Amino acid sequence: MIPESDVFSLSGPIHLKPVDWNNAFNRRSVAASLVQGVSIHERDRQHNRHGFQALAPPWWDFFDFRLNDVLVDEDDASIFCSIYEFKYPAPAGNVPKYVIAFRGTLMEKDTILQDLAMDLRCCFNKLHNSPRFQRALDIVQNTVALAGAANVWLAGHSLGSAMALLAGKSMAKMGCFLETYLFNPPFLSVPIEWIEDNRVKHGIRFTRSFLKAGLTIALNGCRFLKHPELDTFVGLSQWIPYLFVNPNDHFCSDYIGYFEQRKKMNENGAGR
Structure with a gap:
């Protein structure tokens, strides 16, 4: 068939x-x-x-x-x-x-x-x-x-x-x-989107972002804050691929929550 x-x-x-x-x-x-x-x-x-x-x-x-x-x-x-x-x-x-x-x-x-x-x-x-x-x-x-x-x-x-x-x-x-x-690119992380409580999901992402930022600062001696051009992401920032995600696909749906959380952090000043 x-x-x-x-x-x-x-x-x-x-x-x-x-x-x-x-x-x-x-x-x-x-x-x-x-x-x-x-x-x-x-x-x-x-x-x-x-x-x-x-x-x-x-x-x-x-x-x-x-x-x-x-x-x-x-x-x-x-x-x-x-x-x-x-x-x-x-x-x-x-x-x-x-x-x-x-x-x-x-x-x-x-x-x-x-x-x-x-x-x-x-x-x-x-x-x-x-x-x-x-x-x-x-x-x-x-x-x-x-x-x-x-x-x-x-x-x-x-x-x-x-x-x-x-x-x-x-x-x-x-x-x-x-x-x-x-x-539907795979989002390689713990599938936080499976959690139903939005406050819990946002809290986990927010905490994870601060931990990653803290580790980056500690390991690089604040280098990337003083010289952004040294950060790999800055070098890639001119390349913006088009991303299409199915919210019902658990392997990729966390992209949605990831960008929503980034937006919230930028709105309250924590994105820096």
């Missing part, structure tokens, strides 16, 4: 014809569709769907992209990344020349073990050491060198958004700020 979500004519944004590339919602929908195309392409591979039976191509063809290349995991031979190229030679405005998209965890027989292993790497902050990420970073760097940072997008869902976030951060440290779309 083919899930309806895999069929572009049933679940894709077919109303986006033509795409208004100046519209943020249109650009988001295109990025999400290209990410979906990576997952469905891998499912096509596992279920031996080729030619007219393949379900993945409409997810990029509809938006005038071609599949330029894919990245395959060396351990399970699964497709985890697709590099799309806009079909026309001179895209203008907000149209990217290349989109590098990463799929999320696939609970399929050929991918579940390796994907869960990657999820564990993510949880323990070891994703950057994985061969999968190193290959991804190489292709991002090569594509930026070919087309320029202004012509390259990154996009990913779940585990794939963790890959895109890490790749984008690595490029930002080198002064390359890529337009990036992150769908």
